Amino acid sequence: MMKRECPHCFDTLKKSNLKKGLWNVEIDTCSSCHGLFLDRGELLRLTDNRPLHNITTKYLGVDSDSKLLCPSCGSIMDMESINGIEIDVCLQCNGVWLDSDELEKLKELESKDIEQLSPEKLAELYDAKSAVPTSGILSWLFGR
Numbered sequence: 582m583m584k585r586e587c588p589h590c591f592d593t594l595k596k597s598n599l600k601k602g603l604w605n606v607e608i609d610t611c612s613s614c615h616g617l618f619l620d621r622g623e624l625l626r627l628t629d630n631r632p633l634h635n636i637t638t639k640y641l642g643v644d645s646d647s648k649l650l651c652p653s654c655g656s657i658m659d660m661e662s663i664n665g666i667e668i669d670v671c672l673q674c675n676g677v678w679l680d681s682d683e684l685e686k687l688k689e690l691e692s693k694d695i696e697q698l699s700p701e702k703l704a705e706l707y708d709a710k711s712a713v714p715t716s717g718i719l720s721w722l723f724g725r
């Protein structure tokens with residue numbers, strides 16, 4: 582497997598395990614800045630927050646406004662603002678980079694806290710409507 586490096590400090594990331602219920606999630610952490618990288622799906626396991634997972638997968642934007650490169654696949658990342666918490670998500674593999682305290686903040690969010698997409702996010706998704714059907718967004722917002 583390719584060696585993973587911190588997108589901020591370029592230190593080699595170290596494996597560590599986080600327990601959540603039945604799940605044992607192996608994450609990559611940076612011992613310099615204490616940021617961490619989660620592969621696709623791991624954020625869902627750690628937070629149990631499906632709307633949050635959706636933002637980092639099917640509602641992910643198409644334009645990159647993050648300066649970071651994905652530690653896993655080297656692709657460009659997109660900055661997603663979730664209730665004021667700004668996380669970086671890989672547009673290619675949907676891996677998530679979190680700064681040191683962001684996982685704790687995300688864990689405190691409940692699914693219902695993420696019912697609304699920001700107007701900017703909606704505009705971005707409408708621009709990319711070939712990728713995301715409008716009805717999908719609307720049913721996601723209002724159908725639950």
Ligand SMILES: [Zn+2]
Pocket residue numbers: 587588589590591592611612613614615616
């Ligand atoms: Zn770092």
Ligand SMILES: [Zn+2]
Pocket residue numbers: 651652653654655656671672673674675676
């Ligand atoms: Zn990636």
